[in-house]
Amino acid sequence: MREILHTEDAPAAVGAYSQGVETDSLVFTAGQIPLTPEGDLLDGASIDIQTEQALENVEAVLADAGVEMSDILKVSVYLDDIDDFDQMNEIYETFFDEEAPPARSAIAVDELPKGVGVEIEAIATK
């Protein structure tokens, strides 16, 4: 089984990809950027705001598959500037159980789509 996720509670794709895809046992979100469900790009906002919006988008896509942030196995965080790492973490940790957060990679990249500061994707179990 491979089903495409689509929700109005997360922003539409900005390219040729689905917001998320689910299988019988797993949910994959697309990389979520700080774009509101209404289509407002928060590229000029602080990394706190950008991280919060990206994670809210991840949460909304997961909800479309009936799963929650606590079901996430692995997160990948892409930062435009590694100096934003600590600030991103401060917001990031508020979305997860302090004792059992998911596995994660955090990587600085040269550039992100639409000039944003952070992109976040997740894999969750059902």
Ligand SMILES: C=C(N)C(=O)O
């Ligand atoms: C924003 C994305 N996830 C993309 O362009 O693939």
